[in-house]
Structures are given as C-alpha cells and as structure tokens.
Amino acid sequence: MAMESKIREVAPGIYQIYLPLPMRPSIVNVYLVRGGDEWALIDTGMHSEDSIATFKAALAEVGCPLSAVRKLVCTHHHPDHFGTSRTYKELTGAEVYLNPLEVPRVERMQSSIPMPEAQAFFRSHGVPAPDSPDGQPTPGRYFGTLYAPVLPDHPLDDGDTVRIGNRELIVVWTPGHTAGHCCFYFPADKVLIVGDHLLPKITPHVGVYHFGPDNPLRDFLDSQQKVQKFDVELVLPAHGAVFKDHRYRAQQIIQHHKYRLQEMHGTIKGRARTAYEVAMEIFDFGQDRPYFQLLAATFETLAHLHLLMYEDKVRRFEDDGKVKFISQ
Numbered sequence: 001m002a003m004e005s006k007i008r009e010v011a012p013g014i015y016q017i018y019l020p021l022p023m024r025p026s027i028v029n030v031y032l033v034r035g036g037d038e039w040a041l042i043d044t045g046m047h048s049e050d051s052i053a054t055f056k057a058a059l060a061e062v063g064c065p066l067s068a069v070r071k072l073v074c075t076h077h078h079p080d081h082f083g084t085s086r087t088y089k090e091l092t093g094a095e096v097y098l099n100p101l102e103v104p105r106v107e108r109m110q111s112s113i114p115m116p117e118a119q120a121f122f123r124s125h126g127v128p129a130p131d132s133p134d135g136q137p138t139p140g141r142y143f144g145t146l147y148a149p150v151l152p153d154h155p156l157d158d159g160d161t162v163r164i165g166n167r168e169l170i171v172v173w174t175p176g177h178t179a180g181h182c183c184f185y186f187p188a189d190k191v192l193i194v195g196d197h198l199l200p201k202i203t204p205h206v207g208v209y210h211f212g213p214d215n216p217l218r219d220f221l222d223s224q225q226k227v228q229k230f231d232v233e234l235v236l237p238a239h240g241a242v243f244k245d246h247r248y249r250a251q252q253i254i255q256h257h258k259y260r261l262q263e264m265h266g267t268i269k270g271r272a273r274t275a276y277e278v279a280m281e282i283f284d285f286g287q288d289r290p291y292f293q294l295l296a297a298t299f300e301t302l303a304h305l306h307l308l309m310y311e312d313k314v315r316r317f318e319d320d321g322k323v324k325f326i327s328q
C-alpha cells in the first residue's frame, strides 16, 4: 500500500512534514530545510514508531539521506518538538541546538516521581488532590517512551545565526509558552518558523509553575510584539496550516488575552479566590476531565492573575495555607 505523502515544499528548499501525535493536537509540523548539500531539521515530533516511520519515508521521498541532516534545531523542549532528538541525533549524526533555558525543563519533563514542591504548589493554589490511586500524575509517567530527548550540543540565543549550508537562520527568542522558546527567521526568504508561539487556530498554553518564571504571560505578550518587527511573507507553525499575516494573528492573540484578563479580573472583584476557583468559573469543566487539563487551566489562570498583580490591579495574599487573589 502506498503511503500518503506527508511532506510538501512550502517555500524553495523548505519542506513541511506532518507527523502524527498520539494525543490532541493530533499532528505536529516539523520542517526540513535545505541549504545546498546540507540539510537541517527544525523540531522532531514525538518518539513513536509511527512518527519515526513517517519521518524516514518523508526524507526518502525528497531524496534527503539521513546523513545529510547536519543540524537539529528545536524551538523548545516539549515532547512533540524535542521528543525524538536522541533518536534523530543517533540516526543522522546531527548536532542539536536548543535554548539553554530549556535544558533544566528537559530534565523535569522526564521525571516520573511526583515532586513535593510541585504538590505543595498545586495545593496552595486550591487544586484538589487527584482521586487516582497512582497519586499525582507526572510528565514522565504520562509521556513515557514518547519522550526521548538528548542534551543539546549548542545553545541558541537571541539574534544568533545558524548556517545551514548556504542559508542563514536567525534565532528570535520568544519566551512565554516556555521560557526558552525560539522562533527561526530566514531573512532571504522572509519565512518565519514559529513553533508553538504563533499558531493560526489555537493559543498555546502559558502557565505559572513553581519553577518559574513568575510572569510568563507578560513575556508571551511581549514576544507577540517582538515577532511583528520582522518582515515576514510566510509563517510556518507547528500545528495547523501555514499562513501569511503574522502581525494580524499576533494582534488577535494579544486581544484574546486582554479579554481573558478582564474576565478574570471580574471574577475577583470584592471576592478573594484561588487560581483554581477562578479557573472553575472561567473554563467549562465537564465531568471526567483529565486531571492534567485541570492543572493546565489552573496555571494558565494563575499566569493571568500574576500579570494583573504585576500591574497592581490585583492583590495576592495567603489565607489558611491557600494563595488568594482579590482585585484592588
């Protein structure tokens, strides 16, 4: 049976490969970039047999031998972006590039033991204990063998240039979704690879966790301003279709968060509440909602509450071991 093609050229010498994910969103786009005889892979997909087989078939289809992939450049540490870095480094011999702020997060993402600091943090923000017999879920248990990362060989810092044969990639540090998230700009082509920073249909998760940073939503909104300074004709996202107008989409995302900020501010007028209580009111929680989604909603809410707090619109205090917020 002929496999349906999962690779297409989206700009001269820049190929989009859609790799399957075992969870929603169900596809991640990675990008294969050719600069003369040298190729680079941007992001990796998750470490599943299905994804690796799809990747190998895609490379064969465009005539790129595995050994021609010399660089593996990743936007951030999440499993769908960095989860196959160990295997692809072994298969190709490529050198791996990642922002240094992502490195401790790679280690945390592999942990399968519930960390007491994390549990105390969840409790203090009002999250109920999980009723599953396994106790607190951990990323390591959740992703298991789907996450097979490697430590990077080279750091990626804001403004760095990475050469891919005769092409130049400029690193644009866009903290927010994660602290070390980077976008990649190809000035000669006016192409911007945006990872999870600027998705066409959904907004990425931005949450506050015990390991910081403390105001990631501010970082994220600043990063939405930052990408608008670049002259871009084609945006290549990690999820969803390629699109043209990066400024329009960045403004939409900024507006979305402004609305959420107002909405959350409204729920704590004259009434102190935990981040969990605010999340329960804002997000529509059905029964049987996976526990990790409940955590994500709570800590996304906390990111909004922290931004309001840093703007002196909200006061934070502790009451009986719980962190509460009230609008000023």
Ligand SMILES: [Zn+2]
Binding pocket: 076, 078, 081, 177, 196
């Ligand atoms: Zn991500």
